[in-house]
Amino acid sequence: MLRLQDEARVARLRPVAGRFLTLAFDPPWEDESVSEGQRPPYATMSVDALRAMPVPAWGLDEGHIYIHAPGPFLAIAIELAGAWGYDFKTVIGWKKPHFSMGRYFRTIEEFVVFGVRGGLMVRRQDLPNHFAGPVGEHSEKPEAFYDLVRAASFPPYGEGFQRQARPDFTNLYIESPSMAVAAE
Template sequence: MPAQPLRPELGPTSLPKVIGGFSTVLADPPWRFSNRTGKVAPEHRRLDRYSTMSLDAIKQLPVKDVTARSAHLYLWVPNALLPEGLDVMSSWGFRYVSNIIWAKRRKDGGPDGRGVGFYFRNVTEILLFGVKGSMRTLSPGRSQVNMIETRKREHSRKPDEQYDLIESCSPGPYLEIFARHPRPTWIVWGDESAEDLVPRGKVHKGYSGGEILPPLGANEHITPSVATALGLELKHRYRDGASVREISEETGYSIQRVRSLLAGADTSMRPRGRRSA
């Protein structure tokens, strides 16, 4: 008896269109792994991370029909499915020219070894870059290194830093396919992209994304400019609802250091023991 799919596969809705076509597309397809019952599989019944699509279904998306004559494609692909990623890129009408590597870091800047893999423990993911027609990157792209180094967030969520990189290197209008979060100035398409939906997937404690903070010893001296930059970053996290203790645990800084940096950034502090609503 053939194995039953873990989730019913529904036909995708039509891709959005703009006059003249999209000049830049970002896509993070819901790749389907061959071992669909293992803990690596996104659609594992117990983990319930997200639904997946077959390779043929991904390839058949009419991306070439909604893009401009000349366009850029940024395509996320798991390390184990690199050939499939190149196949999808070709099917969508793009030729592969380069890639960007996301290096996942711990809070101290070292490689985050909590990734999975049958042969090596993956601490990187690949963002393939393809071109349709003839279009170079914008001027800032000529000095942009092909690496993003930041901390991971919930399962499968890619670094928010990708957007600034893409917007500085490729022209709009922008389309994100398989989006799981809305994005200003972008048109998004995906079954979890609406603002009132919370994407499935566990949020890992201590992984809030954003820039990597430098490790600091208990009495280590820092320059005023570094203190200002750190204070503004911690102020942002504090305003987002994190407590002083949570910031201390996440960064490895002492509670006294966190309070000092927040004070230096003129942070309006909440009463002790209370979290923001």
């Protein structure tokens, strides 16, 4: 039921106009290999739908991209970075404080694909390729991730599939006006 409500909410969203030096995405991966009870309580997207997003238009000629990916989607996240016009550079690890479930191994880490467009270097060269942080609600990312992005990459920041508003990260999707308002 929650997923159906979220699908209705998502249908009302439209992409913002704007260009950003840094983009962050936590894609709502569609995973048909898990049972209905294991699927997330929100709308998901196929890889083709993700690939079709207007990410190239949001990115400036030089910039950074961060794409969250659980292990089974890591290769796809790297492919998406390329499809969106970014060169894959490295994988960043999120070390979680405790094990979660997994298909082959118990998972204690999630990954973030980091890509670059136009050769833009990071702001600092002393940053590790991992961060530690608590696990929140389903798909919620810890503040430590955003701290790493701020330390490594340049504003303005755009975020797709934002779970929590942050003043320095623009949500890349906004609600469309209702039909009544749009008709006026």
